[in-house]
Amino acid sequence: MRKNIYVLMLFLGVMLVEGCTDLQEEVLDESLTGNVTNGDVIAGTLAPAYASLSEVFLHTRYFALQEISTDEAILPYRGGTDWGDNNIYIDMHRHTYTPMNAPVTNTWNFISQGITRSVIAVSNVRALQSEGQQVDAYLAEARGLRAYYSMLSLDLFGIVMSKDTLDVRSRVLRGDEAVNYIEQDLLAAEAVLDNTNGPGRITKAAAQGLLARLYLNAPVYRSPYAETHDFRREDMQKVVEYCNKVIEAGNYALSSEFFEIFDDENHTNKELIFAIDQRANLNGNNRMAYFSLSGDQFPLPQFVNANGTDGPGITPEFYHSWVDAYDGADPATKDMRFYKKNLDPAVTCIAAADFELDRGILRGQQYGLQTDRKGTPFKRCGDGANYVVGPLFNNTRGNPTQPVIFTEEVDYTTYSGYSSGYRVLKYEFSKTSDDGRAKGEFDIILLRLADIYMMRAEAKLRMDDAAGALQDVNAVRAARTARIGIPPLEAIDLDIMFRERGFEFYFEMQRRTDMIRFGKYENAWTEKTNSDPLKRLFPIPQTAIDGASEFEGFLEQNDGY
CATH class of the missing domain: 1.25.40.390 (Serine Threonine Protein Phosphatase 5, Tetratricopeptide repeat)
Structure with missing residues (x-):
């Protein structure tokens, strides 16, 4: 009114x-x-x-x-x-x-x-x-x-x-x-x-x-x-x-x-x-920040409910404008605006102050804080202080065996699932x-x-x-x-x-x-x-x-x- x-x-x-x-x-x-x-x-x-x-x-x-x-x-x-x-x-x-x-x-x-x-x-x-x-x-x-x-x-x-x-x-x-x-x-x-x-x-x-x-x-x-x-x-x-x-x-x-x-x-x-x-x-x-991310990406260890919402992805056409500009090379290796890597998949235990999601255009298997579902505490390492980090699955979507793998393909029918489309965290x-x-x-x-x-x-x-x-x-x-x-x-x-x-x-x-x-x-x-x-x-x-x-x-x- x-x-x-x-x-x-x-x-x-x-x-x-x-x-x-x-x-x-x-x-x-x-x-x-x-x-x-x-x-x-x-x-x-x-x-x-x-x-x-x-x-x-x-x-x-x-x-x-x-x-x-x-x-x-x-x-x-x-x-x-x-x-x-x-x-x-x-x-x-x-x-x-x-x-x-x-x-x-x-x-x-x-x-x-x-x-x-x-x-x-x-x-x-x-x-x-x-x-x-x-x-x-x-x-x-x-x-x-x-x-x-x-x-x-x-x-x-x-x-x-x-x-x-x-x-x-x-x-x-x-x-x-x-x-x-x-x-x-x-x-x-x-x-x-x-x-x-x-x-x-x-x-x-x-x-x-x-x-x-x-x-x-x-x-x-x-x-x-x-x-x-x-x-x-x-x-x-x-x-x-x-x-x-x-x-x-x-x-x-x-x-x-x-x-x-x-x-x-x-x-x-x-x-x-x-x-x-x-x-x-x-x-x-x-x-x-959270609009485009997966529902299983939790950027903040102190907030168990601060996850993504599986909103918009980018179209394949926009992605290929990057690829074409660099003659088929991975844009992440050519242009810092495309992507910034913050998480190392080889690191499985991390302090809260050091945890930060990757930025830019996110593709493929995603890694992050491990949890059974939204609202439950994040898993801790053996020391009880640091957090377990690893590959993400669609736990919050009721599908804990399906990995969070952002795909190039996205549409309104075949590729409309929770993980379709490359995402953006700018x-x-x-x-x-x-x-x-x-x-x-x-x-x-x-x-x-x-x-x-x-x-x-x-x-x-x-x-x-x-x-x-x-x-x-x-x-x-x-x-x-x-x-x-x-x-x-x-x-x-x-x-x-x-x-x-x-x-x-x-x-x-x-x-x-x-x-x-x-x-x-x-x-x-x-x-x-x-x-x-x-x-x-x-x-x-x-x-x-x-x-x-x-x-x-x-x-x-x-x-x-």
């Missing part, structure tokens, strides 16, 4: 006093109050706006729309029943989603909530400004956050709800008008903010990076169903301009160890530019949370320095500067030196650029946007043959259409639904 209130407020401009004391507003750990006379108003109005991010980016919301709809992730019925959920994830993957699809509706609701709270923040800070308060930076931050939520809405649904004050009805913007609206908010933020705070807040660098992302995707946003998109030189030049600003400021650095970017203590990692601050159980929503399980399964403490990354280099490379490539593009992509590859390193590319074109983004950003919720921009979203892959370009945009939820029905023509459904 509360979500519907936000949506109606967004549409109709109903006055509502925001009182979100239950959303752990400490998420803004860097002081919001400073020396502002009315600092409590500032903190109380910006914190709820940021808090909506953790709801949008829940694994069954934005992740589902951006990853399960693509060739990177597939989520079948596990064991014939688990994850059935009325076909919502199968429809997502097959592009047969409808206006009643639950992940679509829930994502829309929480983006709408974020926009509404950002509008409240803008309105409240402007009220202080009118009283002579020095709050320019806070207004810029609120506008930057409103722009981010608006860009999510434009990317997914093709519309933006434009609203400056609470006493007017929103305007529905599409195409150029929507792009310009977001641009103005980001430009206002970029002009005023510095890089003092972050990565959990909008900073100057965050605004610059989001401007680059906006200009890079502007051809799609202006004409989402076009057969080919017009990548205007002036847009690509702006991508390069704003990426240059971030890089040349020297405030950020590429990580030498790829998976450290996604560790549970990643808040201070210098590659992060903008992220959802999840430290110290701030929101308690972060489940990205983000690390929290080592200190009181519920390692549900309360991850890593920051969810929304923008990082590697994407700045990659966006600049793509923009250069689209302006026929292949040499400059190659240099930027190889700069990212060359930075990853902690283990095996990554060999440089010898040449680049748009297909290789797309492939490289997949290697760098898999399971980071960028794939759908990338596939549309590179003209690949209508392609066929495992269990998906739909080539309808109208599926590039998700349907506006039926609940939203119904909620605005008394205002004829106000909110029109996207084409094809």
Whole structure:
């Protein structure tokens, strides 16, 4: 019910006093109050706006729309029943989603909530400004956050709800008008903010990076169903301009160890530019680490219930993009981004502090803590202190003789069992949370320095500067030196650029946007043959259409639904 209130407020401009004391507003750990006379108003109005991010980016919301709809992730019925959920994830993957699809509706609701709270923040800070308060930076931050939520809405649904004050009805913007609206908010933020705070807040660098992302995707946003998109030189030049600003400021650095970017203590990692601050159980929503793992993978010896959920695997097509890139060689031996080995199968006894699951794309027989079933204590070694480690079996699934062997094959019929599909563990399980399964403490990354280099490379490539593009992509590859390193590319074109983004950003919720921009979203892959370009945009939820029905023509459904 509360979500519907936000949506109606967004549409109709109903006055509502925001009182979100239950959303752990400490998420803004860097002081919001400073020396502002009315600092409590500032903190109380910006914190709820940021808090909506953790709801949008829940694994069954934005992740589902951006990853399960693509060739990177597939989520079948596990064991014939688990994850059935009325076909919502199968429809997502097959592009047969409808206006009643639950992940679509829930994502829309929480983006709408974020926009509404950002509008409240803008309105409240402007009220202080009118009283002579020095709050320019806070207004810029609120506008930057409103722009981010608006860009999510434009990317997914093709519309933006434009609203400056609470006493007017929103305007529905599409195409150029929507792009310009977001641009103005980001430009206002970029002009005023510095890089003092972050990565959990909008900073100057965050605004610059989001401007680059906006200009890079502007051809799609202006004409989402076009057969080919017009990548205007002036847009690509702006991508390069704003990426240059971030890089040349020297405030950020590429990580030498790829998976450290996604560790549970990643808040201070210098590659992060903008992220959802999840430290110290701030929101308690972060489940990205356990989503893909087996139900018999227990990452934390102190939590006997913190196991995986046998969620999405990767498609064979995405896996073979790695294999093909390295001429059939095992990608784990060529590219550190693919896999990091932490468990040695030869070691059968390990201290709790030393136990850590492998990271990256997980294949074949899995090893881990030994237990009879979920909720029972882990087996101890003869010394009574350390833990027994060995090959895993499907104990939690009632099949203790079937090993947990992740297979390349995965589909909705023959290969839909609990162990089908290679899995992904990119983000690390929290080592200190009181519920390692549900309360991850890593920051969810929304923008990082590697994407700045990659966006600049793509923009250069689209302006026929292949040499400059190659240099930027190889700069990212060359930075990853902690283990095996990554060999440089010898040449680049748009297909290789797309492939490289997949290697760098898999399971980071960028794939759908990338596939549309590179003209690949209508392609066929495992269990998906739909080539309808109208599926590039998700349907506006039926609940939203119904909620605005008394205002004829106000909110029109996207084409094809």
